[in-house]
Amino acid sequence: MLRLDNRVALVTGAGRGLGADYAKFLASRGAAVVVNNRRRNGESPADDVVAEIAAAGGKAVANYSDVVEDPQGLVDTAMDTYGRLDIVVNNAGIHQEMSFSDPGAFDLIKRYMDVHFYGTVGVTKAAWEHLIASGSGRVINTVSPVMINGSVDITAYVSAKAATVGFTRSLSIEAEDFGITVNAIAPIAATRLSEKGKFTDEFKKQLRDNNPTSLVSPVVAYLAHPENTLNGRNLIVAAGEVQLMTFGKNDGFLDRELTPESVQANLDSILDETTNTVLPYERFHASID
Structure with missing residues (x-):
């Protein structure tokens, strides 16, 4: 079993x-976890998650910092x-759909970009020296399979996720010198945010029936483990299926x-x-060297 004893995770x-x-899931594998979620009206669901982890015999502490305003606080x-x-x-994110023609699109x-991209960058930067000190630091970012093709009314979402792919890919090269791996997952799962999306009722039901969040967490736990050998990868994770999201090119013409x-x-x-x-x-990395 890939255990995470004596490891500290921030989610x-x-x-x-x-x-x-x-x-x-990380707590169930032995990690001590910082459970981050902002307060609303003086309350945060992070407290409920911490209580659930503690009741199961795990270690966890709540944090209420905003990933944009106070990444150092986490x-x-x-x-x-x-x-x-x-x-x-x-993992922190927001959800709002809007046409690019709308006056508020910009x-x-x-x-x-603030939440999905700069939030990711800010928290990672605040943690960087400690990940170096760990000797086997692990960063798992969140992207999306929809960035491959895009979609109507989610240009803001896709743009921020595409930026995160670039951040993941490039930082992973620098990270290797410190024993750190930087990867990303593109999860497809039934969540509160997916219920708010402009999906068909049939698709939402399919997510609820086949794509529980529990079928994403094992991939996160592997990427978080010291024995993880992947770096700079983007993995699509859906309903128990794990796929590599790749960059490619065709023969074209000359x-x-x-x-x-x-x-x-x-x-x-x-x-x-x-x-x-x-x-x-590996070829991309070699070209940088």
């Missing part, structure tokens, strides 16, 4: 849904309570005297998906 947005399940709770930090799970994109007309004439080759090949992470 953002862990009061409900996926984050709560992550926190409880890390301080871990250090003040447990004296170390080994695992950061960046402000919504900035808000999404013209050393390229013109707009030759581009037009060769669109079939440029768009030919049958010749797609995956760009290996």
